[in-house]
Amino acid sequence: MNKTYNPKKEYWEVLLKRPTKTVEDIEVTVNEIFTEVRSKGDSAVAKYTDLFDGIKLEDFKVSSDEIRLAQNQVSDELRSAIDLAKGNIEKFHAAQKTERIEVTTTKGVECWQEKRPIQKVGLYIPGGSAPLFSTILMLATPANIAGCKEIVLCTPPDKKGEINPVILYTAALCGVTQIFKIGGIQAIAALTFGTNTVPKVDKIFGPGNQFVTVAKQLATKYHVAIDMPAGPSELLVVADNSADAQFIASDLLSQAEHGADSQVILVSTSKGLLEEVEKEIEAQLENLPRKDIAAGAISNSKLIYLENKEKAMDMINEYGPEHFIVCTETNDFYLDNIANAGSVFIGNYTPESAGDYASGTNHTLPTNGYAKQYSGVNLDSFMKSMTFQKITQEGILNIGPAIEIMAEAEGLQAHKNAVSLRLKKLNNN
Numbered sequence: 075m076n077k078t079y080n081p082k083k084e085y086w087e088v089l090l091k092r093p094t095k096t097v098e099d100i101e102v103t104v105n106e107i108f109t110e111v112r113s114k115g116d117s118a119v120a121k122y123t124d125l126f127d128g129i130k131l132e133d134f135k136v137s138s139d140e141i142r143l144a145q146n147q148v149s150d151e152l153r154s155a156i157d158l159a160k161g162n163i164e165k166f167h168a169a170q171k172t173e174r175i176e177v178t179t180t181k182g183v184e185c186w187q188e189k190r191p192i193q194k195v196g197l198y199i200p201g202g203s204a205p206l207f208s209t210i211l212m213l214a215t216p217a218n219i220a221g222c223k224e225i226v227l228c229t230p231p232d233k234k235g236e237i238n239p240v241i242l243y244t245a246a247l248c249g250v251t252q253i254f255k256i257g258g259i260q261a262i263a264a265l266t267f268g269t270n271t272v273p274k275v276d277k278i279f280g281p282g283n284q285f286v287t288v289a290k291q292l293a294t295k296y297h298v299a300i301d302m303p304a305g306p307s308e309l310l311v312v313a314d315n316s317a318d319a320q321f322i323a324s325d326l327l328s329q330a331e332h333g334a335d336s337q338v339i340l341v342s343t344s345k346g347l348l349e350e351v352e353k354e355i356e357a358q359l360e361n362l363p364r365k366d367i368a369a370g371a372i373s374n375s376k377l378i379y380l381e382n383k384e385k386a387m388d389m390i391n392e393y394g395p396e397h398f399i400v401c402t403e404t405n406d407f408y409l410d411n412i413a414n415a416g417s418v419f420i421g422n423y424t425p426e427s428a429g430d431y432a433s434g435t436n437h438t439l440p441t442n443g444y445a446k447q448y449s450g451v452n453l454d455s456f457m458k459s460m461t462f463q464k465i466t467q468e469g470i471l472n473i474g475p476a477i478e479i480m481a482e483a484e485g486l487q488a489h490k491n492a493v494s495l496r497l498k499k500l501n502n503n
Contacts, residue, residue, distance in 0.1 A: 075352060077377045079345070083388075090393045092337055092442055093374035094306060100288045104259050108292055111263035116271050122260040129235045134271055136237060136253035144242035156244060159432035160211055166434035167216040170453035182469025189457040191221035192299075194273065196265035197250070198280030198290075201230035201257055204332075204364075205238035206281075212436050212451065213279045214248035220456035225250045226275055228265060230257020258282075262289035266298045277301070279451060281438060284335065301455055302440045302448040306335040309426055310395035312386055312408060313351075315344045317401035318422050322347075323354030325399055325426050326375070327368055334370025339393070341378045341386050343402075348377045387411050394445040397426045414446045470496055 081089050110118040116134070124130050176186040197213045200206050210227070217225050227250045229241055237255060245253050254272055256264055268274030277299040278290055287305040294300055309329035313322055326338040342348055355372065362368055380386045383404055390398065394414035401422055402408065412418060416439030417429050430437045440448035449455075465473075474493045481489035 075340075075355065075372055075375050075377045077348060077352070077379070079379045080381055081378065086389060086392055089376065089378070090339075090389070092306075092308070093335055094284055094442060097288055097291075100285055101292070104285065104288045104292055107259045108263045108266070108289070111260055111269070112267045115267075115269035119256055119260045119264050119269060119272070122258070123231070123256060126258050126260075127230050128233050129231055131231065131235050131255060134254045134256050136242060136255060140237070141242050141246050141253070144237075144239035145246065147239035148243045152240065153243075155432075156207075156211070156240075156247065159208070160215060160247065162432055162434035163211055163215045163436075164219065167219050167436070167453045171219075180469060180472045182466040182472055184464045184469075186462050187459055188462065189454070189459055191223070191457055192276050193222065194224040194226070194275040194277075195222050195456060196275035196278045197225065197227045198261055198265075198278060198282055198286060199227060199229040199241060200280075200282050200286070201232070201238070201241075205229075205241050207238070207240045207244040208431050209280060209438065210241065210244045210248055210250070212438050214245065214250050216436070216451070216453045217279075217456045218249045220453055222456055224252070224273065224275070226265065226273055227253045228256045228261035228272070229253070230261070231255040259285050259289045262286060262293055266293040266296050274298075277456075279438065279455070280304070281307070281441075283333070287442075301438060301451050303442065303444050304438060305441045306337070307332040307397075308337045308339075308395055308441055309397040309399065310339045310341065310390060310393055311399040311401065312341045312390060313344075313347055313399075313401040314342060314403055315347060316403045316422075317347060319347060319350035319354050320358075321422055321425070322351050322399075322401065323358055326351070326355060327358055327362065327372075328425070328427050328430075329397065330368040330371035330375065331362060331364040332367075332371070334367055335374075336371040338371065338375045339378065339395070340376070341380060341389060343380060343383060343386060345379050348379055352377060383407055390415075394440075394443045396439045396441045396445060397429070399424070399426060414443075416440050416445045416450045467500055471500060 174186055174188050179185050195217050199209050214225055227245050264272040265275045265278050279301040281304040284305055287303050290300045291303055307329050311322055329336055329338050340351055391414045396416040398415040399419045400408045405420055417435055419426055429435050436451045438451035474497045477493045478490050
């Protein structure tokens, strides 16, 4: 890892730069595929599935027989683990439900807010070298709690045209209504426009590589909402001499193994800890099955020494990490002052892996600095807030004159007339 000591603030932007391609490098490809899927539908999806996934498919939809077969291929031990995680995720997200809010703003004027589910949602589940079935738990569980009517899942097939059994098992368990063997840009395009096979959705959820992230952003140009621009995973740890170097190294490597374009950063007020963690990373890396992938991410990552916690806090908020681990003697200082982070993990015994799988919080989080503007996925991500108002005769008499004055000041005579006619009728009576 690259070590830096007391970097000046003017160099932070360069130091903290993510190892990602620019949008311009990617969007030409994404636009081309979107245009073709929009005009040619399933045939374009088949073309790009063959090109990118190396498999020719005539039928993208997963059958009920495939789902049944998959259920018998998941071990009892893994089923139990999934059940535990699902239970905790359900508890945490169900607790986020809110009741109808009612307010009488003026006598005779009642206003209220209710939440309604988004009707059709699309879930993108990365495949590749690691089948992320845990992301299904994180997305389909709150979608069901919210009451979404259609939950459509897309995930890339393997070279045999199959989906990992645990993905199919988890999708069925969590109430996904349709599953398709489609990955990458073509999956996002299919969910955006709809094809003869794949339904068009109202909002797309799920992480992916940089191509998927740009594809999701492009989808918003076609009246489809997205959860957030969630790209390659990242982790920032702040730690001092109270932290366990072995634990910190394991946390950094847990994110590094997601992909070579992931980034992990350790910020510390202890030079000694940086040295210990670096040695631990080298030792633990040797035993990882995904050593080459993790090593690629580690090469893009940083060990940063800062002389005090105030400077450390400023840098962390500047970076806006997706995952933020706090292992210091002054945890409360960081918790009180963190402004930009997707999800926060506190203490030596709170690994980031817990949030990825089973603590109950959601692991679909903003990356690439978007934690400054976006929240992670939560129950409200699958819902819309609708406002209502009901005004009586007394109510329009109370607020009508103010509306008339304001509408006239803006030069909107028809707005004024809509109130004036009503007031005139009431006054005449």
